[in-house]
Amino acid sequence: MSKVIETTVYRLDELSDAAKDKARAWCREGGFDYDWYETVYEDFQRIAEILGLDLKTRPVRLMGGGTRQEPCIWFRGFWSQGDGACFEARLSYHKGAPRLIREYAPQDTELHRIADVLQAIQKRNFYQLRAEASHRGHYYHEYCMAISVERDSPNWQDMTADAEETVIEALRDFARWLYRQLEREYDYLSSDAVVDETILANEYMFAETGRRFG
Structure with missing residues (x-):
C-alpha cells in the first residue's frame, strides 16, 4: 500500500552554515562538467x-559523428x-x-x-x-x-x-x-559567492542537513 511522506525542504539561505557547506560541496562536485x-x-x-x-x-569528434x-x-x-x-x-x-x-x-x-x-x-x-x-x-x-x-x-x-x-x-x-x-x-x-548564485538561480532545494533534495 502506497504512502504519502511529507518532508520539509530548504533554500540555501535557510540552511545552517554547516549545511550550506555541504550543499556547496554537492554543487562543486558536479559543477565543472562543462568546458x-x-x-x-x-x-x-x-x-x-x-x-x-x-x-x-x-x-575532436563531435556527438553527431563529425569532427x-x-x-x-x-x-x-x-x-x-x-x-x-x-x-x-x-x-x-x-x-x-x-x-x-x-x-x-x-x-x-x-x-x-x-x-x-x-x-x-x-x-x-x-x-x-x-x-x-x-x-x-x-x-x-x-x-x-x-x-x-x-x-x-x-x-x-x-x-x-x-x-x-x-x-x-x-x-x-x-x-x-x-x-x-x-x-x-x-x-x-568554485568560490562560495559564485556557487551560491548557481544554486539560487537553479532553485535547488535541500534537506536540513544540506543534502540535495530531488
Missing part, C-alpha cells in the same frame, strides 16, 4: 597570436605537484608584439616581459628565429613541451649563443602564465 575553461583558452589564443605563435590544432579542430592546449590541475599547462605551436617573429600586447593586456606585466624577451632575442638574431613546441609524455606542464629553436638565415648564420635557452624559457613562462589564469578562473567559479 568552463573556454574563455581562458580564447584569451590565450589571442595572446599567442600577438606573440607570434601559431597554435597547432587536433581533430572539429581544437587548439593543442592541455592542462591538469589544481592540486598536485605535477599539475600545469602546455601547448603545441610554431613561433615566428611578429612585428610590434610588445606594443600590441600592452594594448591588449595593459595591466599584465608578465605578458609584457615575455613579449619584450622574445622581441630582444629576435632583434639579436635579425628577426630570423623560428621555434616549434610539441607535447611529450603523459603529463601536462611546461616541461612536457619539447621545444626546438632554429635560425632561418639565408646566409646560414648560426643563432646567438643565448637564443635557444631564451626562447625555450619564454615559451615555458607562457605555459606557466596560462596555468595561473586557469587556476584563477577555477578558484573564481
